[in-house]
Amino acid sequence: MIASCFRAAVLLLGISIGQASAEQLPLPDNLIGAATDGGEALLVGADAREAYFPLADNFVTQKTQSYCGVASMVMVLNASGVPAPPVPEYEPYRTFTQDNLLDERTDAIVSRDTILKQGMTLDELGGVLATQPLAVVVKHAGDTSLDDFRAMGREYLDQPGHFVIVNYLRKAIRQEVGGHISPLAAYDAEADRFLILDVARYKYPPVWVKAEDLFAAMNTPDASNGDRTRGFVLIKTKAAE
Amino acid sequence: MIASCFRAAVLLLGISIGQASAEQLPLPDNLIGAATDGGEALLVGADAREAYFPLADNFVTQKTQSYCGVASMVMVLNASGVPAPPVPEYEPYRTFTQDNLLDERTDAIVSRDTILKQGMTLDELGGVLATQPLAVVVKHAGDTSLDDFRAMGREYLDQPGHFVIVNYLRKAIRQEVGGHISPLAAYDAEADRFLILDVARYKYPPVWVKAEDLFAAMNTPDASNGDRTRGFVLIKTKAAE
Numbered sequence: 130m131i132a133s134c135f136r137a138a139v140l141l142l143g144i145s146i147g148q149a150s151a152e153q154l155p156l157p158d159n160l161i162g163a164a165t166d167g168g169e170a171l172l173v174g175a176d177a178r179e180a181y182f183p184l185a186d187n188f189v190t191q192k193t194q195s196y197c198g199v200a201s202m203v204m205v206l207n208a209s210g211v212p213a214p215p216v217p218e219y220e221p222y223r224t225f226t227q228d229n230l231l232d233e234r235t236d237a238i239v240s241r242d243t244i245l246k247q248g249m250t251l252d253e254l255g256g257v258l259a260t261q262p263l264a265v266v267v268k269h270a271g272d273t274s275l276d277d278f279r280a281m282g283r284e285y286l287d288q289p290g291h292f293v294i295v296n297y298l299r300k301a302i303r304q305e306v307g308g309h310i311s312p313l314a315a316y317d318a319e320a321d322r323f324l325i326l327d328v329a330r331y332k333y334p335p336v337w338v339k340a341e342d343l344f345a346a347m348n349t350p351d352a353s354n355g356d357r358t359r360g361f362v363l364i365k366t367k368a369a370e
Numbered sequence: 371m372i373a374s375c376f377r378a379a380v381l382l383l384g385i386s387i388g389q390a391s392a393e394q395l396p397l398p399d400n401l402i403g404a405a406t407d408g409g410e411a412l413l414v415g416a417d418a419r420e421a422y423f424p425l426a427d428n429f430v431t432q433k434t435q436s437y438c439g440v441a442s443m444v445m446v447l448n449a450s451g452v453p454a455p456p457v458p459e460y461e462p463y464r465t466f467t468q469d470n471l472l473d474e475r476t477d478a479i480v481s482r483d484t485i486l487k488q489g490m491t492l493d494e495l496g497g498v499l500a501t502q503p504l505a506v507v508v509k510h511a512g513d514t515s516l517d518d519f520r521a522m523g524r525e526y527l528d529q530p531g532h533f534v535i536v537n538y539l540r541k542a543i544r545q546e547v548g549g550h551i552s553p554l555a556a557y558d559a560e561a562d563r564f565l566i567l568d569v570a571r572y573k574y575p576p577v578w579v580k581a582e583d584l585f586a587a588m589n590t591p592d593a594s595n596g597d598r599t600r601g602f603v604l605i606k607t608k609a610a611e
C-alpha cells in the first residue's frame with residue numbers, strides 16, 4: 130500500500146545515484162521546462178493562466194518525499210486567500226504552511242502519520258481540501274475523458290479563485306517514477322499543454338505536458354486507493370462561486 | 371544595532387494588529403502586485419526577465435522574520451544551478467535550503483546566531499555569497515547612482531546565470547517598515563519598474579516598483595552597517611562569466 134509521492138523515493142535510490150552535481154533529473158523530450166525559452170513562450174502565449182501568478186507567488190517545495198499533496202494544498206490555499214492559521218515565527222502574520230494545515234479534523238480523513246509514511250490519495254486530498262471554505266470536486270480520470278479534463282482544466286485555470294490539482298503517475302510522462310500530486314497553473318491551446326508546478330523542486334522543474342499525456346498519467350490505477358484511477362481536483366473559493 | 375528584516379518584525383507588532391483575515395498587508399498605490407492584471411502585463415512585456423523563471427521556480431518564504439537575506443541567497447543559488455548540499459529528507463537529491471546554506475565557513479563572515487537575532491547587512495550578504503562559486507559584486511547605493519543601478523540591474527536581469535539581490539528600506543517605498551532583502555526578477559523599460567520577489571510572502575506579494583523609488587530605498591543609511599548605505603549585489607555564475 131504505497132500512496133502518492135512515496136514510491137518515487139523508494140525506487141529512485143537505485144536509479145539516480147551518480148548524478149552528484151546535476152541537482153535535478155534531466156527532462157525527457159516529451160516535457161518542456163518552464164524556465165526554458167520554449168516554456169517562457171508558452172506562458173506568455175497561454176490561453177488560460179489566471180491561476181499562474183497567485184500560485185507562482187506561493188510556490189513551495191514539499192517538505193518530505195511524501196508531502197506532495199500537503200505542499201499542493203498549501204499553494205492553493207495561500208493563492209486563494211482563504212483565512213490562514215497563525216505561524217509562531219511570523220506573528221502577527223498568518224499563512225498556510227506544511228506544518229499548520231493538518232490538524233485533528235484532517236486526521237479523521239487521513240492521519241498525519243499516514244501522510245508522512247505513504248502520502249495521500251486523490252480522495253483524501255479532496256477530503257482535506259473540503260475542510261476549508263472551498264468548493265471541491267474530485268474527478269477520477271476513469272470516470273471522465275480527455276476532452277472533459279481539457280475543457281474543465283482550461284475553464285478553471287482561466288478564472289480568478291479557481292484552481293486544479295492533479296494526481297498522476299510520473300512514469301507515464303517518462304519521469305521517475307511513482308504517484309505524484311501538484312497544482313496546474315496554465316494551459317496553452319495551440320500546444321495543447323498544461324503547466325504543472327511540480328512541488329518536488331529538488332527533483333524536477335515545472336513542466337509543460339501534453340494534455341493527452343497528463344490524462345493518461347492520471348488514468349492509472351492507484352493500489353493505495355483500492356485501484357481506483359488517479360485524477361484531478363477542481364477547487365474554487367466560495368467568493369468565486 | 372538592528373539589521374535587515376528584523377526591525378520590521380519589532381515595529382510591526384503595534385501597527386498591523388486587527389488585520390485578522392487579510393493575510394497580507396495592503397499595497398500602497400506606488401507599488402503594483404505581480405499577480406494583478408497590471409503586474410501580469412508588466413511581466414509579459416518586460417524588457418529584461420531572464421532571471422524571472424529560474425527565480426520564480428525557486429521562490430521561497432524566509433523561515434523567520436530575520437532570514438530575508440538567507441532566503442534570497444537560497445533562491446539565487448538554486449536558480450543558478452551551482453552544486454548544492456544534501457538534504458536528509460530528500461536523499462538522494464540535493465538542493466539549497468535555509469537550513470543547509472550556512473556553516474562554519476559562513477559563520478566567520480556573520481554567525482547564524484547573529485542572523486537569527488538581527489538579520490544580515492549588505493556586506494555580509496556579499497561575503498556569504500562569495501563563499502560559493504559565483505562572481506559577486508557589492509554596490510552600496512551611495513557609491514553609485516540611479517542611472518548606474520538601472521543600467522546594471524537591467525543588464526543582469528537580461529542574461530542567463532545573472533542575478534541581482536537588493537537591500538532596501540521598506541518605509542521608503544511605503545511598506546512596513548524596516549530594512550529588507552529580496553531578489554529582483556525583471557525590469558520593464560516603459561514603466562521604468564523592477565520586479566521584487568519579496569521573500570516575506572506572509573506579509574507582502576511580489577511587487578513592481580519604480581527604479582527611482584527602489585534606488586531611494588537602497589540609498590538609506592544602515593545603522594547595523596556603520597551607517598553605510600544599503601544597496602545591491604550583482605551575482606553571476608562562473609559559467610556565465
Ligand SMILES: [Ca+2]
Binds near residue numbers: 166420
Ligand atoms: Ca530565456
Ligand SMILES: [Ca+2]
Binds near residue numbers: 174
Ligand atoms: Ca496560445
Ligand SMILES: [Ca+2]
Binds near residue numbers: 405
Ligand atoms: Ca488576471
Ligand SMILES: [Ca+2]
Binds near residue numbers: 415416558559560
Ligand atoms: Ca516593455
